[in-house]
Amino acid sequence: MDKFVCLEGLVAPLDRANVDTDAIIPKQFLKSIKRSGFGPNLFDEWRYLDVGEPGRDNSSRPLDSDFVLNQARYRGASVLLTRKNFGCGSSREHAPWALLDYGFRAVIAESFADIFFNNCFKNGLLPVILPADQIDELFRLVEATPGYSLVIDLENQQVRRPDGQSLSFTVDAFRWECLLNGWDDIGLTLRHADSIRSFEECRRRQKPWLFAGA
């Protein structure tokens, strides 16, 4: 996993609540057996006027010029600003993969759906939770200010606005450390291999019916 320490990035505003994983990356793209290449199909049904299919050349497809990511001023954005319950729906990790592949490194919202939130941390995409009034204000500022960017400082758990104001957020300690160091969860867990083994043995003795087929 890539480390996340501090990022300064252009902000794109997606002014919708309950953005679901089917909207983030529609199902036809889940047929891929790879982890990459999802960026061109991020928000596919909102970005393009036609229906996307895996394997198609996306560069020649008609764009919906009203959709926020298609506006020139948001090209190259790495911070997505959105509303509450972002990422609701399925467990597809293709959703954070698509956001990352497109170029986003952080998503700011009032709240996130649980599984999506979890999946972000596994991939070095930082979900930042801010209170509703701060989100409202950020929407106003981003829309009023071309080129509006924010500094997302994970180390100090702060979002810094260009006017010098800083907004604090919290990430739980374990995730914070993993993300700052780019640690691989599996490697960390395997340090406890002995404990897992003895837990398992004890469980097998006490509840043998859970171990059908060995």
Place this chain on the structure above:
Amino acid sequence: MPQTLYEKLWQDHVVVEEADGTALIYIDRHLIHEVTSPQAFEGLKLAGRKPWRVSSIVATADHNTPTDHWERGIEDPVSRLQVETLDSNIRETGALAYFPFKDPSQGIVHVVGPETGATLPGMTVVCGDSHTSTHGAFGCMAHGIGTSEVEHVLATQCLLQKRSMTMLVRVSGALGLGVTAKDLALAIIARIGTAGGTGYAIEFAGSAISKLSMEGRMTLCNMAIEAGARMGMVAVDEVTIDYLRGRPFAPKGELWDLAVNAWRHLHSDPDASFDRVVELAAAEIRPQVTWGTSPEMVVPIDACVPDPAEQADPVKRTGMERALQYMGLTPKQPISDIRLDKIFIGSCTNSRIEDLRAAAKVVDGRKVAENIKLALVVPGSGQVKRQAEQEGLDVIFRAAGFEWREPGCSMCLAMNADRLEPGERCASTSNRNFEGRQGAGGRTHLVSPEVAAAAAIAGRFLPPGELPPP
């Protein structure tokens, strides 16, 4: 200290707990399907790691598989590659059970797990699929995970977790005639919202829940994720134990008695306290129909489409306006005026034998309306299909003009050929009405099997009891 069911299950699975509350949780059952697993197996291989305990794995192909013309195989090459990748991964790794494409027991992973007895009370059950919450119906800690976590479970048999908050949803009384677990699930979502359960493990309890069959409990727990909760659960009782007796992977003989003894403790203690309690009266719940693009956009079947102008919250108001525009509906239009194009009876929410029986009862002796272009019944598994055929349900559906298909996810998410065309409107027994879920531009109304069946006959929404006699 009195404990909730969730707390008991949590405590029983903690391997190591860190100071900040992050714990390593042991996983008993790992369900796998083709869509969310290829990258996990690849990651495992790249890191030179081996699966920790292959006998915890139960796998099946369900999302991409066609529901007709099985003799032709999987015609879409991209889908085929994904299913073949599962095939080679599982054959290489091994598993307690694997039900590949065309296997007589193949089906939707959340239907197959319980019906084979691979899902047992007291287990932790995970799957790279959000509707894993279904298995909580058996008194399990069951939830969906992402692909990185699939890899993590493969490699370590554990997951890193933080304890959830607990919510009790207590439903008292008796459900009215024609009111099902699906209506109950939608009514709960209408009450708490699609983010209402975020951060919580929900336990469903109360006299209305005790009276539900296992199928009904699975429908309810299945939809817990639609209320934002990663997991839903129901305490173990006689209904649970009766359901499991004799299932292929359920314990037998002495082991069965031992297991049943342990299972009898899987309920919340009488004085256990929850972080949040929500109360509903079963008798007040009517059959539900969603009108929008989120499961919380739902009203009783005899109501009207709501008017965004009456919504004070501006973010909600624009959400409603956008939903109405997408759905092609007008404010205050009666739900019973909505005419449909397609009917889908299936998905891990409502494709079990009881669902098919209930739908068949409505359909029996009647004909699908002329305006319905396609009415599909897709059983949840090969076993459900065989059972239904033994009971003659396929004959009832076919005679009415329904298509009777092979098992799989089908038009629940339209990864295979079953889908809505842009603008088409569907009464669906599935769980998500998101934009494009059943096909780009498609319009989904979530309903119970009874309501879907009645809609097929009437061509529009009608309470099942109001159909003219056959």
